[in-house]
Amino acid sequence: ADVGAAAAPFSDWVRAARSAETFAADAMAALAAARGRPGRVATLIAAADIGWDAGGRMAAPVTPDGPAPLDETALSAAVRALEWGERTVLLVGNSVLEDPAALALLQGIAERTGARVHAPVSNRRIERGAGRFEVPKIPYPIDAALDCLRPYAHAILVETVPPVAFFAYPDRPSLVLPETCEITVLAGLDGDGPLALAALADRVGAKPGKPVDTPLPPAPQPGPITRQALAAAIARALPEGAVVTDEMVTAGGDVFPACAGSAPVSWLALTGGSIGIGLPLATGAALGAPGRPVIACQADGSAMYTIQALWTQAREGLNVTTVIFSNRSYEILKLELRNVGANPGPDALNMLDLDRPALDFVSLARGMGVPGRRVEDAAELQRAIEDAAAEPGPFLIEAVM
The missing domain is CATH 3.40.50.1220 (TPP-binding domain)
Incomplete structure (x- = not known):
C-alpha cells in the first residue's frame, strides 16, 4: 500500500523514514513542519522494523520557519x-x-x-x-x-x-x-x-481600543430551556479562565453572541466540517491546560459520534463540564437539507430524529464513570453549570430543550 499517497491529501508535509539512522532527524523535521505557521499537518511514515534496527542517533533540533514578511x-x-x-x-x-x-x-x-x-x-x-x-x-x-x-x-x-x-x-x-x-x-x-x-x-493613526463593557444577558427565569435561556445560563455561568469547546451550530446558535460579556475565556470550535469533534476537543483541552476548567457546549447528535471521550475524561480525572443540548434531533442535517432545497419524505426525516428511544445521556455518562444530572428548568441550568465547574473532575449536564 502507498501510505504516502493516502496521507498526501490531508497533510502539508509527508516523509517516509527509511532507516533507524535517519529516523530522529526525520522526526525533528516533522515537528518543525507541524509547528510552522499557521500550524500544519505533518505525517512521518516509519516502517515497524526501524524500531529495533541498530544505528539510531540523536538529532539536533530544527527551527520552524518564521512568519512571512510584511508586504x-x-x-x-x-x-x-x-x-x-x-x-x-x-x-x-x-x-x-x-x-x-x-x-x-x-x-x-x-x-x-x-x-x-x-x-x-x-x-x-x-x-x-x-x-x-x-x-x-x-x-x-x-x-x-x-x-x-x-x-x-x-x-x-x-x-x-x-x-x-x-x-x-x-x-x-x-x-x-x-x-x-x-x-x-x-x-x-x-x-x-x-x-x-x-x-x-x-x-x-489608530491607538489600542479601551476595554469593552459588554453586558451579560438577563438571568434565565424558571421555565423551559429555550435557545435564549440556554445561552443566558451558559454566559452567566462561565468561570474566568475557562476553556469553552463549541460544537453547537444549530441548537446553540445564540450561545456565542451571548458570551461576549462573559468572564474572559478561550473559545475553541470545530475548524472543519466533520461531526463529533466536541468531546475529544474538550478532552484534549483539559489535558493541555490542566489548571483550567473546560466547559463543553455539545449538541446531542454530534456527541454520539465520540461519546467514548467521556470514558477518557473519567479515567484521567479531567476537569470537564459537558453540557448536552438535548433537542433529540440532528438539526444540522435538517438545516443542510433545507439549504439544498431538498424536500425529504417522512422516512428520511425519521432517520434524523433521536427519539424512540430517547437518548439518556446521564446514564450513558454514568456507564463510563462520569457523574451527571438531567435539567429541564432554565434557572436550574445556570446553577448546575456553576456547581459542576467549581468541582474537579468530569461532570455531564443533559439540558433538555
Missing part, C-alpha cells in the same frame, strides 16, 4: 481600502483572535476608520469575554452569510482566506464576498497578523 504594497493597499470606512471589512483569523493586544489594536483601527470586523465561521481559538473586543463571526447559514458581507466593497484579510460557503448550494455562489469586492491580503496564513495590524494602526 509594504499590501499595507498601502489596506490603508487606501480603509478610506471607504464602513464599506470596508477586516476579516481576521488565527493569531489575531488569540492575542488580546492584537484585538485591542483591531478595535482601535475599526473605531478610527469606521471599518467593520468579522472572523471566519471556523476558528482554532478566540480569546473573548469581558473587557475584550468582540469579533463577530460570519454566520454559518449560507443566506445569512451572504447578507452579512453584501455591503462591503473592500475586504482586508489578516491571517485568513476569502470566505466560502460550507457546501455547494444550488443557485448560490461559493465565494461569500460580493463579486465586486476588492480583496487585499495584508497577512496570509503564514504571516504575522498582530505585526501587520500594528503597522496598519500606525499608518492610520
Whole structure:
C-alpha cells in the first residue's frame, strides 16, 4: 500500500523514514513542519522494523520557519481600502483572535476608520469575554452569510482566506464576498497578523481600543430551556479562565453572541466540517491546560459520534463540564437539507430524529464513570453549570430543550 499517497491529501508535509539512522532527524523535521505557521499537518511514515534496527542517533533540533514578511504594497493597499470606512471589512483569523493586544489594536483601527470586523465561521481559538473586543463571526447559514458581507466593497484579510460557503448550494455562489469586492491580503496564513495590524494602526493613526463593557444577558427565569435561556445560563455561568469547546451550530446558535460579556475565556470550535469533534476537543483541552476548567457546549447528535471521550475524561480525572443540548434531533442535517432545497419524505426525516428511544445521556455518562444530572428548568441550568465547574473532575449536564 502507498501510505504516502493516502496521507498526501490531508497533510502539508509527508516523509517516509527509511532507516533507524535517519529516523530522529526525520522526526525533528516533522515537528518543525507541524509547528510552522499557521500550524500544519505533518505525517512521518516509519516502517515497524526501524524500531529495533541498530544505528539510531540523536538529532539536533530544527527551527520552524518564521512568519512571512510584511508586504509594504499590501499595507498601502489596506490603508487606501480603509478610506471607504464602513464599506470596508477586516476579516481576521488565527493569531489575531488569540492575542488580546492584537484585538485591542483591531478595535482601535475599526473605531478610527469606521471599518467593520468579522472572523471566519471556523476558528482554532478566540480569546473573548469581558473587557475584550468582540469579533463577530460570519454566520454559518449560507443566506445569512451572504447578507452579512453584501455591503462591503473592500475586504482586508489578516491571517485568513476569502470566505466560502460550507457546501455547494444550488443557485448560490461559493465565494461569500460580493463579486465586486476588492480583496487585499495584508497577512496570509503564514504571516504575522498582530505585526501587520500594528503597522496598519500606525499608518492610520489608530491607538489600542479601551476595554469593552459588554453586558451579560438577563438571568434565565424558571421555565423551559429555550435557545435564549440556554445561552443566558451558559454566559452567566462561565468561570474566568475557562476553556469553552463549541460544537453547537444549530441548537446553540445564540450561545456565542451571548458570551461576549462573559468572564474572559478561550473559545475553541470545530475548524472543519466533520461531526463529533466536541468531546475529544474538550478532552484534549483539559489535558493541555490542566489548571483550567473546560466547559463543553455539545449538541446531542454530534456527541454520539465520540461519546467514548467521556470514558477518557473519567479515567484521567479531567476537569470537564459537558453540557448536552438535548433537542433529540440532528438539526444540522435538517438545516443542510433545507439549504439544498431538498424536500425529504417522512422516512428520511425519521432517520434524523433521536427519539424512540430517547437518548439518556446521564446514564450513558454514568456507564463510563462520569457523574451527571438531567435539567429541564432554565434557572436550574445556570446553577448546575456553576456547581459542576467549581468541582474537579468530569461532570455531564443533559439540558433538555
